[in-house]
Amino acid sequence: MLQRGHGQLGRLQEQQDLRCVHDLYYEELQFMRLTLRGATMTKADLVEEVANATGLTKRDVGVVVDLLLETISKALSDQEHIELRGFGSFKVKTRKARVARNPRTGERVNVPEKLVPYFKASRELVKLVDSV
Numbered sequence: 001m002l003q004r005g006h007g008q009l010g011r012l013q014e015q016q017d018l019r020c021v022h023d024l025y026y027e028e029l030q031f032m033r034l035t036l037r038g039a040t041m042t043k044a045d046l047v048e049e050v051a052n053a054t055g056l057t058k059r060d061v062g063v064v065v066d067l068l069l070e071t072i073s074k075a076l077s078d079q080e081h082i083e084l085r086g087f088g089s090f091k092v093k094t095r096k097a098r099v100a101r102n103p104r105t106g107e108r109v110n111v112p113e114k115l116v117p118y119f120k121a122s123r124e125l126v127k128l129v130d131s132v
Helices: 002-037 043-054 058-077 123-130
Strands: 082-084 088-095 098-101 108-111 114-121
Touching: 043 058, 058 082, 058 088, 114 123
Parallel strands: none
Antiparallel strands: 082 088, 088 114, 098 108
16 A cells, blocks of 8 residues: 555656646747847837947947948948958959749749849858857
């Protein structure tokens, strides 16, 4: 009789342990979902982060961020190569002309050559992202 009671207590303990593991797993899953949902940083988020880190106003930081993005865009439109050491480089690549198919009709479509912006992350940035 004593062993039977001990066996039931053992099973209860196992069930509680399983519930704890399940609860921890569920909490981790919820955290991951929230993290993934919040994984997009907008320009406004970037401005806020820089303003908090520097003590500058959001308006001043917003002007600087806008000018930075405008300068990068202008340089790329002039087909210039931009290199930001420790972050990465921007350049313009030529996408070759090709023949594609219209998925609806199956008709062949000639897609002309075009220029596209390209970003390549630096080794430092790749290592930083991979370590997370």
